[in-house]
Amino acid sequence: xxxxxxxxxxxxxxxxxxxxxxxxxxxxxxxxxxxxxxxxxxxxxxxxxxxxxxxxxxxxxxxxxxxxxxxxxxxxxxxxxxxxxxxxxxxxxxxxxxxxxxxxxxxxxxxxxxxxxxxxxxxxxxxxxxxxxxxxxxxxxxxxxxxxxxxxxxxxxxxxxxxxxxxxxxxxxxxxxxxxxxxxxxxxxxxxxxxxxxxxxxxxxxxxxxxxxxxxxxxxxxxxxxxxxxxxxxxxxxxxxxxx
Numbered sequence: 001x002x003x004x005x006x007x008x009x010x011x012x013x014x015x016x017x018x019x020x021x022x023x024x025x026x027x028x029x030x031x032x033x034x035x036x037x038x039x040x041x042x043x044x045x046x047x048x049x050x051x052x053x054x055x056x057x058x059x060x061x062x063x064x065x066x067x068x069x070x071x072x073x074x075x076x077x078x079x080x081x082x083x084x085x086x087x088x089x090x091x092x093x094x095x096x097x098x099x100x101x102x103x104x105x106x107x108x109x110x111x112x113x114x115x116x117x118x119x120x121x122x123x124x125x126x127x128x129x130x131x132x133x134x135x136x137x138x139x140x141x142x143x144x145x146x147x148x149x150x151x152x153x154x155x156x157x158x159x160x161x162x163x164x165x166x167x168x169x170x171x172x173x174x175x176x177x178x179x180x181x182x183x184x185x186x187x188x189x190x191x192x193x194x195x196x197x198x199x200x201x202x203x204x205x206x207x208x209x210x211x212x213x214x215x216x217x218x219x220x221x222x223x224x225x226x227x228x229x230x231x232x233x234x235x236x237x238x239x240x241x242x243x244x
Contacts, residue, residue, distance in 0.1 A: 099233035104154045104167045105133055106180075106189040109144035113175055113189040116141045117168035119232060120211075121153055129218035131198055134211045140170055142212070149202050150186040151216060154194045156230040158239050163191070164230065185220025196223035 086094075106115040120134035133153060135142055145151060156164060167174050179192040185199035199220040206213040231238040 093234075096234045099231055099238070102156045102164050102230050102232050102237075103133070104156060104163060104191060105135075105141075105145070105151055106154060106191070107141070107145050107148045107151045108188060109141075109148070113180065114141050114144040115167050115174055115189065117164050118153075124215065129200075130203075131200065131216050131218060132213055133216070134208065134213050136211055138210075145202065145214070148188070150188050151200060151202065152183050152186070152188040152190050153198045153200075153216075154191040155196045156191075157193055157195045157224075157227040158230045159227075160191070160193055161230055161237055164237075183220060190222075193227070194224070195227045195229045196221070 084091075100119055101121075103118050103121045104115050105118045105121075106113060108114065116135070116139065118133050118135070122132055124130040124132050131153065135145065163178065166172075166178075180189045181192065182188070183190045183197070183199045186201065188199060190197050190199070198216075198218055200216040200218040202214050203217045204215040206215065228240055231240065
């Protein structure tokens with residue numbers, strides 16, 4: 001049995017529909033040693049409202065004490081936090097409404113190339129050129145990313161859908177049958193057949209709950225406009241059909 005990588009792919013698509021249909025998914029973790037993916041917004045079962053006053057036929061002293069009004073001088077971060085008004089499944093479904101491309105982040109490890117599927121990638125700045133991506137704190141690839149410090153973000157093409165699933169699992173040889181070459185910019189692995197890639201060096205880590213956001217200074221770029229991208233939307237892979 002293999003585990004699944006945990007790198008911000010909100011709903012990693014593993015299960016195929018019949019031919020001609022989109023591929024869908026169940027919510028499995030991406031490189032995390034324990035299922036499910038991080039617990040996000042799981043509501044507590046405790047009552048979150050103020051205590052209510054109860055009727056009584058005895059003396060007024062038998063009444064429940066009135067609800068305490070929060071002290072405006074207390075830092076809100078220090079006040080007890082109520083449960084989120086949504087559960088983990090609802091949160092993931094809402095995030096799945098944002099269509100995105102799919103990337104594979106690559107670097108070098110002690111025993112060879114390292115890579116993982118990542119949906120949470122974004123450009124940050126043009127001057128200086130900066131991009132960012134998220135990685136789970138429990139990721140087995142995090143040590144290699146930190147140690148090597150140089151990464152390539154590969155933008156998958158529609159022909160590379162199988163690589164999305166292949167690099168989203170741990171406990172297997174992710175690189176079996178994968179054609180790649182060292183980036184001419186920083187030496188990190190670059191996947192052949194991608195729509196493009198961004199190479200760079202990790203400059204900063206930002207704490208973000210059960211993930212870390214890594215800020216990368218770009219040192220090299222490449223793009224292939226003749227290749228169509230692989231897209232992901234509402235738990236299924238998609239393709240561009242036409243331009244509007």
